[in-house]
Amino acid sequence: MSKSKVNVPEARAALDKFKMEAANEVGVNLKQGYNGDITARQAGSVGGQMVKKMIESYENSIKNNG
Secondary structure, three states: OOOOOOOOOOHHHHHHHHHHHHHHHOOOOOOOOOOOOOOHHHHHHHHHHHHHHHHHHHHHHHHHHO
16 A cells, blocks of 8 residues: 555554455455565455455444434
């Protein structure tokens, strides 16, 4: 995420933590900093897990506020 622009600087640490948690859940070993040595499949698995968790979180917030 080093090239990605985060509009809220405080969110950077939270996004990095979220990414590491998602990577652990799908069995991808990410390290702090450069991860250009992982495969496209591994990177896609991490991104897909992040999206899945975001959707679940949104759905739960709708259920709790609806």
